[in-house]
Amino acid sequence: MRHVFPRQGRQRKGDYSESLLVRLRSECRHFYNADFRNAVTENLVNSGTLGAILLRGYESAGGGDIPFGGRDGTLATRTSKSSRPGGIACAGRRVPHIEVRSESMLDVAMDLQEATPSMPHCNKVAVVFAGHPAQVPRGARGICQEEAELLGRTTWGEVFFTVEAPEGPSQVPHVGVSKYCDSAYIQAGKPECLIAENVWLVRHAGLSDTAPGEWRAEPRDVSAICFLPQSAPPLAYDKESIQNDGHHPSSARQVAPTVSRRCGYADKENRVIYRGQVEAAIKAGCLLDCDGLVIGCAEGICGSEVFGHPMTEVVQVWRDVLESTSAQFRVIVFALGKDTPMNRRCTTGYLAEQLGARTVS
Secondary structure, eight states, rough: OTTTTTGGGGGOOSSSHHHHHHHHOEEEOOOOGGGHHIIIIIIIITSSSHHHHHEEEOOOOOOOOEOOOOOOTTTOOOOEEEEEEOOOOOOOOOOOOEEEEOOOOOOOHHHHOBBTTTTTHHHHEEEEEOOSSSSSTTSSSSHHHOOOOOOBBBGGGGEEEEEOOOOOOOOOOEEEEEEGGTTTTTOOSSSSEEEEEEEEEEEEEEESSSSSEEEEEEEEEEEEEOOOOOOOOOOOTTTTTOOOOOOOOOOOOOOOOOSSSTTEEHHHHHHHHHHHHHHHHHHHHTTOOOSSSEEEEESSSSSHHHTOOOHHHHHHHHHHHHHHGGGSEEEEEEOOOOHHHIIIIIIHHHHHHHHHHEEEE
């Protein structure tokens, strides 16, 4: 197996990964989404992360064998689909810290678990992000930065691909397509979530936004929750409004129409639909008994820019949902993930205005 998937990723020997990708292209309907296919190819397969998942372990920089994902007493990654999750979570009495941080969603989650002088300790952390559509209209983005990073740095790939024990002399595990690459996948605009518990973070961040870096000395696990927003809902733009147009960078008066204060849903039913999805995601975090919540905001608030939702109404939805649920959490962090004019001024400005979020650099 180490000759098939050695630690150096692209320097591995053999053509198993190439034949695997060819087969998945015909079996996985999500590979019609070119951005998802490229993220799986580069971040999951070519980087060597899939090889570590197959082995349920990897070799650390110090030469030790590090188990995870169900091996040697560690917990296996478990995936479920939740539609309007039911259950009872104890009433919270916390007054959470609500913050905006420049780090990536995964790095913030690790900081919450490890605790620093500026970051309270959390026992269990959930990351929330927007999932990818199975098929994407021409010219549209097909995956958010957070999910592309998850594929390369964690065991999130197990949500979509199954691993069966090797049979015969090849000693190569069989990688197949899971039910979540078919009809069991979450639907756009529905109050459904994919929930993965014990998602193991096995790699540090790389040099680019989504590429994985070095292997971690100690893997850590988080819970991952994603939902699939509607793509490009009809918007209304009030050109006659005399309100302040929004939190735009001085160097770019109009970053995107969706970040303007004058941009909103043309049909308010779409706001109700989006709110139902956010409520389902936050409720899932409550039922998992998480005391830390990290929302990925590399491209708008939870992928709102990728899916074309108006930021002013999106942030109001998050404000309204968290108003009744935030007491469940010790810390709530909106993780920007990258430094862009939109993140620095637009996303940060609206979160501070509507949620009183404190910016922590």
